[in-house]
Amino acid sequence: MVISKKPLHFIVAALVALLPLVNFANPTTDTTAVHVEAAAVSEGQHHTEEAPKDLKTEIKEFINHHLMDSYDFHLFSYKDDAGAEQHIGFPLPVILIDNGLQVFLSSEFHHGEHAAESNGNYYRLHHGKIYKVANAEEQVAMDEHHHATNAKPLDFSITKNVFMIFVVGLIMFFLFTNLAKSYAKNGGIASGAGRIFEPIILYIRDDIAIPNIGKNYKKYMSYLLTIFFFIWFLNIFGLTPLGINVTGNIAITACLAILTYLITTFTANKNYWGHIFWMPGVPTPMKIILAPIELLGTIIKPFSLMIRLYANMVAGHVVLMSIIGLMFIFKNWLGSSLSFFLAFALSLLEILVAALQAYIFTMLSALYFGAANEEHHHDDHH
Amino acid sequence: MEKLLEQFSLGLFFWQFLLFVGLILLLKKFAWKPILDAVNEREEGIKEALLSAENAKKEMMNLKADNQKLLDQARAERDTMIKEAREIKEKMIADAKSEAQVQGAKMIEQAKASIESEKNAALAELKSQVSGLSVEIAEKLLKAELSNKESQSALVEKMLGEVKLN
Numbered sequence: 414m415v416i417s418k419k420p421l422h423f424i425v426a427a428l429v430a431l432l433p434l435v436n437f438a439n440p441t442t443d444t445t446a447v448h449v450e451a452a453a454v455s456e457g458q459h460h461t462e463e464a465p466k467d468l469k470t471e472i473k474e475f476i477n478h479h480l481m482d483s484y485d486f487h488l489f490s491y492k493d494d495a496g497a498e499q500h501i502g503f504p505l506p507v508i509l510i511d512n513g514l515q516v517f518l519s520s521e522f523h524h525g526e527h528a529a530e531s532n533g534n535y536y537r538l539h540h541g542k543i544y545k546v547a548n549a550e551e552q553v554a555m556d557e558h559h560h561a562t563n564a565k566p567l568d569f570s571i572t573k574n575v576f577m578i579f580v581v582g583l584i585m586f587f588l589f590t591n592l593a594k595s596y597a598k599n600g601g602i603a604s605g606a607g608r609i610f611e612p613i614i615l616y617i618r619d620d621i622a623i624p625n626i627g628k629n630y631k632k633y634m635s636y637l638l639t640i641f642f643f644i645w646f647l648n649i650f651g652l653t654p655l656g657i658n659v660t661g662n663i664a665i666t667a668c669l670a671i672l673t674y675l676i677t678t679f680t681a682n683k684n685y686w687g688h689i690f691w692m693p694g695v696p697t698p699m700k701i702i703l704a705p706i707e708l709l710g711t712i713i714k715p716f717s718l719m720i721r722l723y724a725n726m727v728a729g730h731v732v733l734m735s736i737i738g739l740m741f742i743f744k745n746w747l748g749s750s751l752s753f754f755l756a757f758a759l760s761l762l763e764i765l766v767a768a769l770q771a772y773i774f775t776m777l778s779a780l781y782f783g784a785a786n787e788e789h790h791h792d793d794h795h
Numbered sequence: 796m797e798k799l800l801e802q803f804s805l806g807l808f809f810w811q812f813l814l815f816v817g818l819i820l821l822l823k824k825f826a827w828k829p830i831l832d833a834v835n836e837r838e839e840g841i842k843e844a845l846l847s848a849e850n851a852k853k854e855m856m857n858l859k860a861d862n863q864k865l866l867d868q869a870r871a872e873r874d875t876m877i878k879e880a881r882e883i884k885e886k887m888i889a890d891a892k893s894e895a896q897v898q899g900a901k902m903i904e905q906a907k908a909s910i911e912s913e914k915n916a917a918l919a920e921l922k923s924q925v926s927g928l929s930v931e932i933a934e935k936l937l938k939a940e941l942s943n944k945e946s947q948s949a950l951v952e953k954m955l956g957e958v959k960l961n
Binding site: 567582594611634672 | 802804822823826
């Protein structure tokens with residue numbers, strides 16, 4: 414047997430033989446996609462009806478669904494023998510402020526299929542948001558742009574993201590209090606799982622806080638350390654198969670950026686404000702022009718922090734999930750394995766990005782704190 | 796931007812703010828402060844230990860130098876002591892020698908003097924004995940010579956002859 418002696422030849426021959434399949438696979442999915450688009454549009458209005466979905470739309474919806482917050486902790490779904498969809502996960506409490514406090518479990522929505530009732534008020538879940546409806550039968554009304562017109566009650570629900578923040582907070586608390594205790598127990602040397610993080614804590618102190626902030630670094634250390642590990646852990650959780658995209662949520666990044674802004678503003682010294690409102694060393698007319706620009710700059714800085722983290726995490730998740738989704742679209746072993754390796758490589762990159770974004774957020778926060786604490790006597794320089 | 800604003804959830808923001816600020820405060824009290832303090836303490840400890848080790852090393856060096864100095868001093872002292880002892884020994888030997896010489900010379904001198912006096916005495920005695928003996932002999936001889944007339948006159952003649960010759 415000539416072929417068996419040369420396995421490489423055999424593989425190449427097999428590749429060539431299977432190559433046409435790759436070309437054939439794409440047009441078939443493309444043709445189906447056209448009527449699916451239409452199906453997706455009509456589906457928006459009748460979410461409760463289970464129209465047969467196309468694979469591409471399903472993937473798109475899945476990605477969108479993944480990026481959004483949700484009211485229940487959903488692990489995975491499968492179709493049982495009868496063909497009905499089964500969701501595995503657990504419901505989380507919904508807390509609404511609407512004629513008093515309305516608290517009920519998200520399981521009452523039945524994954525958006527039913528309206529939930531609480532103290533005579535009816536609520537319906539539509540595209541990840543809760544809308545108030547008049548009764549159990551009423552659907553959410555739409556305007557011409559497919560925006561819901563129903564009233565949205567004030568929503569303080571424990572959503573999946575809030576749940577995850579709580580979990581990460583607990584993990585951090587136990588990890589780092591254990592680390593703190595281990596010093597006393599072990600004669601000044603860290604032990605246990607927390608010791609992995611000791612070099613990172615030292616790195617944040619020695620290479621982020623001290624060079625950027627200077628001698629006043631101590632009062633910012635708690636914030637910098639917490640924000641670094643918080644973002645990092647949440648980013649990493651976002652990469653696990655659980656795929657909880659917390660840091661890719663604008664409310665989260667906005668909150669972190671606002672905290673940085675508040676701390677910068679309230680710990681700033683005279684020098685910092687002097688620099689903003691009356692820039693030393695430039696002619697008086699320029700000082701008047703520079704003041705609003707500088708003032709705007711203080712807001713733009715945290716704003717860029719917010720957008721950077723949000724955009725990076727969302728982009729990473731969308732690209733990664735799209736490539737994973739490609740596997741199911743190709744449905745042949747060449748294309749699917751190709752996209753598998755691509756997804757694998759990208760996951761590695763995302764792990765780097767997870768740490769990098771946490772680092773950048775911490776680093777820039779430290780930089781802004783440093784600017785607020787600068788002790789320069791500019792009159793001497795100019 | 797519109798989509799971003801639509802995505803913004805006040806509830807999530809509220810919870811995030813509450814939980815995050817709570818987390819910062821809790822971790823500050825129970826984790827970061829003790830950790831940073833412990834690390835600081837450890838670093839100070841290491842610094843101090845290094846410094847004291849350096850000091851101990853210096854002290855050791857000083858001690859060693861002192862020891863060396865003491866040793867050198869002791870050695871020098873020993874050397875001088877040995878030298879002194881040798882000198883004393885030599886001096887003693889020399890002194891003894893010179894004294895012995897003086898004593899010896901004195902004794903020889905005395906011996907010589909006594910020998911001289913003995914000799915003189917012996918000589919004097921010998922002289923007196925010899926003179927006595929010679930008188931006796933002369934007496935006996937004269938007695939024997941002058942026992943007859945002829946020999947007396949011969950002698951007188953001889954003596955007279957001698958006198959004439961002189």
